[in-house]
Amino acid sequence: MIKKGIAASKGYAIGTVFIQEHEEIVITDKKVEDIAAEKENLKKALEASRVQLEAIKAKAVESMGAEKAEVFEAHITLLDDPEFTGAMELEVDSNSINAMKAVENVTNTFVMIFESMEDAYMRERAADIKDVSKRIIANLAGKGGEGFAITEENTVVVAHDLTPSDTAQLDRSKVVGFITNIGGRTSHAAIMARTLEIPAVLGLGDITKAVKTGDKVIVDGITGDVIINPSAEVLAEYEAKKEKFRAEQEELKKLIDVKTVTKAGKRVEVCGNIGKAADVDQVLANGGDGVGLFRTEFLYMDRDQAPTEDEQYDSYKYVLEKMEGKQVVIRTLDIGGDKTLPYLPLPEEMNPFLGYRAIRLCLDRKEIFKVQLRALLRASVYGNLCVMFPMISGLEEFLQAKEVVEECKAELKAEGKEYSEKIQWGIMVEIPAAAVYADELAKHVDFFSIGTNDLIQYTLAADRMSEKVSYLYNPMHPAVLRLIKMTIDGAHSQGKWVGMCGEMAGDETAIPTLVEYGLDEFSMSATSILNAKKIIMEQ
Ligand code: PEP
Numbered sequence: 001m002i003k004k005g006i007a008a009s010k011g012y013a014i015g016t017v018f019i020q021e022h023e024e025i026v027i028t029d030k031k032v033e034d035i036a037a038e039k040e041n042l043k044k045a046l047e048a049s050r051v052q053l054e055a056i057k058a059k060a061v062e063s064m065g066a067e068k069a070e071v072f073e074a075h076i077t078l079l080d081d082p083e084f085t086g087a088m089e090l091e092v093d094s095n096s097i098n099a100m101k102a103v104e105n106v107t108n109t110f111v112m113i114f115e116s117m118e119d120a121y122m123r124e125r126a127a128d129i130k131d132v133s134k135r136i137i138a139n140l141a142g143k144g145g146e147g148f149a150i151t152e153e154n155t156v157v158v159a160h161d162l163t164p165s166d167t168a169q170l171d172r173s174k175v176v177g178f179i180t181n182i183g184g185r186t187s188h189a190a191i192m193a194r195t196l197e198i199p200a201v202l203g204l205g206d207i208t209k210a211v212k213t214g215d216k217v218i219v220d221g222i223t224g225d226v227i228i229n230p231s232a233e234v235l236a237e238y239e240a241k242k243e244k245f246r247a248e249q250e251e252l253k254k255l256i257d258v259k260t261v262t263k264a265g266k267r268v269e270v271c272g273n274i275g276k277a278a279d280v281d282q283v284l285a286n287g288g289d290g291v292g293l294f295r296t297e298f299l300y301m302d303r304d305q306a307p308t309e310d311e312q313y314d315s316y317k318y319v320l321e322k323m324e325g326k327q328v329v330i331r332t333l334d335i336g337g338d339k340t341l342p343y344l345p346l347p348e349e350m351n352p353f354l355g356y357r358a359i360r361l362c363l364d365r366k367e368i369f370k371v372q373l374r375a376l377l378r379a380s381v382y383g384n385l386c387v388m389f390p391m392i393s394g395l396e397e398f399l400q401a402k403e404v405v406e407e408c409k410a411e412l413k414a415e416g417k418e419y420s421e422k423i424q425w426g427i428m429v430e431i432p433a434a435a436v437y438a439d440e441l442a443k444h445v446d447f448f449s450i451g452t453n454d455l456i457q458y459t460l461a462a463d464r465m466s467e468k469v470s471y472l473y474n475p476m477h478p479a480v481l482r483l484i485k486m487t488i489d490g491a492h493s494q495g496k497w498v499g500m501c502g503e504m505a506g507d508e509t510a511i512p513t514l515v516e517y518g519l520d521e522f523s524m525s526a527t528s529i530l531n532a533k534k535i536i537m538e539q
């Protein structure tokens, strides 16, 4: 029997079914008499949940890297959210509701809100809330902290849904694939499967009913097919496919230390995008030639105040030292638009993506900008640093930003602090005006990096966050391609190099065109680097 679902993580798995079921916990409406004792129970369950989540997070950092493990930080934060756990306590307190029921009630309200949101990503976040809630309830029932023990090799885990914590606990040496009833390509289960490189097919409807523990299944993470108890013939066919895929992946690994050169003999740099200093490890493990984009705004997020000059200096120095002389492109603070900071209130705007953000904000709030520039300058002596400014629309902004840099240099000099004179200063080309004006801008900058995520939305007037107009958001639109070509030609006319750090740089279908246009550097998520290298070398 063949079932069709959503191919969520590439590869083939052939194994034996293990149905993962969370033990049913019965929740009643029973009122409690001793409210203080029930509140204490809730408090203990929340604490136990926190301890478990900290442990899962530590394990996830090891197996998946810091960025992917951040989902558990979000879970831990939920435990502190007064609107979430505070509301649970209030339910117990004011309505004498038992703690489990209180958790269930509050969770249902939250899940309803998230599930009715238009944005697919936000809808998926309902799964996080359910995951945390399940954990609190299990702890209240005295059944928390139990993972599911898989003892057999070649196991395919079958579940209704795999929560992020389930996924993080999968024993990579035994689990070869997983399949679920619900979930899609943007669900955490999918993202984690891709990071762990475990083939997965999600959203199969009723797969938990269609199979039983002990059945043999084939998981085709490329087409989304799941074949239950296959014939010997089909099995042999898939054994061959699996072997071919494995060999291809092995082949890709051989490219880790290979320099990327096109058939025409052009050397191209393939780099990684990072959000935190620790992410450089994955870039290096995947053979990245450098860091093409460090989104420094992540250093400013999830905290109560902006990072100090020394904190930022430590992060930049760490990355530069780890990269051992390989090029590191650090982007200055790109806040505003969809990224906000709790300690930096921004004015309400009708169109925040067209408003007070990125370089506009930094030039207006020089005291914030200078902290970062000083940290960058001081760190520059530890490696090969390129700094770029986001959202540049014309020459004036770049020149003004450079003036602030000069101010910082003068200050550091007076303080007897060192910086390198070899820093390259560039801009992100993500506003169509900058692309059209590239040949002039190129006379002043050292390099460009094309930010297609924004460039596409501004060129086609199609909000990158809106599902409704996502059909318009097309990287291969001829107008977008013309702007990219203009940018590359403009830079080359002045002997400057051009990179691309938007998602398009790792898009298999776009890479051949970008190579043809003469793009010098591609920067993408670390796990896409090897495949991109292969495709570039075939052009
Ligand atoms: C871009 O706009 O393409 C880009 C890389 O920046 P961000 O996605 O952070 O806006």
Ligand code: MG
Binding pocket: 390, 430, 451, 453, 454
């Ligand atoms: Mg951008």
